[in-house]
Amino acid sequence: xxxxxxxxxxxxxxxxxxxxxxxxxxxxxxxxxxxxxxxxxxxxxxxxxxxxxxxxxxxxxxxxxxxxxxxxxxxxxxxxxxxxxxxxxxxxxxxxxxxxxxxxxxxxxxxxxxx
Amino acid sequence: xxxxxxxxxxxxxxxxxxxxxxxxxxxxxxxxxxxxxxxxxxxxxxxxxxxxxxxxxxxxxxxxxxxxxxxxxxxxxxxxxxxxxxxxxxxxxxxxxxxxxxxxxxxxxxxxx
Numbered sequence: 001x002x003x004x005x006x007x008x009x010x011x012x013x014x015x016x017x018x019x020x021x022x023x024x025x026x027x028x029x030x031x032x033x034x035x036x037x038x039x040x041x042x043x044x045x046x047x048x049x050x051x052x053x054x055x056x057x058x059x060x061x062x063x064x065x066x067x068x069x070x071x072x073x074x075x076x077x078x079x080x081x082x083x084x085x086x087x088x089x090x091x092x093x094x095x096x097x098x099x100x101x102x103x104x105x106x107x108x109x110x111x112x113x114x115x
Numbered sequence: 116x117x118x119x120x121x122x123x124x125x126x127x128x129x130x131x132x133x134x135x136x137x138x139x140x141x142x143x144x145x146x147x148x149x150x151x152x153x154x155x156x157x158x159x160x161x162x163x164x165x166x167x168x169x170x171x172x173x174x175x176x177x178x179x180x181x182x183x184x185x186x187x188x189x190x191x192x193x194x195x196x197x198x199x200x201x202x203x204x205x206x207x208x209x210x211x212x213x214x215x216x217x218x219x220x221x222x223x224x225x226x227x228x
Contacts, residue, residue, distance in 0.1 A: 008155050014186070031214075032214045034216050036219075041221070041222075042221050042222070043205050043207075043219030043220050043221045043222050044158070044217045044219045045219070046217070046218065049216055051214060060202075089157055089158070093212075093214070094149075102148075102160055102163060102173065103126060103160075104160075104174075105150075105157035105158045105159075106157050107155065107156050107157045108157055
């Protein structure tokens with residue numbers, strides 16, 4: 001799962017297998033969460049989002065699960081493909097004291113798809 | 116539809132030099148943001164804007180200034196560059212600040228020597 005620090009967590013999966021990327025978020029008041037994918041040399045790309053009044057949301061080949069009890073978010077990718085190799089970030093929507101609502105990002109997980 | 120466009124893509128500065136990073140969005144979004152990304156870390160918010168003519172500080176604002184004179188443009192300025200500002204800078208925009216995903220540009224890689 002994601003953590004703060006200089007060493008990026010990594011996950012290697014075989015092509016065709018399912019991938020699960022985990023994220024622990026910090027603020028129990030966060031009510032909106034997003035997963036982003038970032039390929040080398042590019043900006044983060046929106047994958048899927050979920051609001052705190054939901055436990056699960058599905059997209060095309062991706063599913064996001066939210067467990068508010070333990071403040072845990074996961075991204076499941078079905079039938080992982082070589083093009084899925086990238087860094088994946090979770091982000092939570094928070095309101096810092098005296099500021100407007102903003103997204104706070106985790107440090108990311110590097111997903112490598114093996115042939 | 117270009118989305119969010121950042122210029123330049125690469126920049127090398129010497130310590131003490133100044134420059135402005137440009138960001139433009141064509142989605143008529145109200146909110147715009149500047150983030151920096153350092154190796155092995157997530158994105159950290161520098162400054163943001165909730166609308167034309169407004170700006171606010173994020174998590175790491177020191178050494179940077181911003182301006183939002185037009186809704187579609189958000190400029191990030193470095194008045195006196197320092198090696199600690201070597202990073203990749205991303206601009207983003209969103210329709211609103213609540214429950215709306217951010218759309219990112221492809222970044223500006225800045226090196227300060």
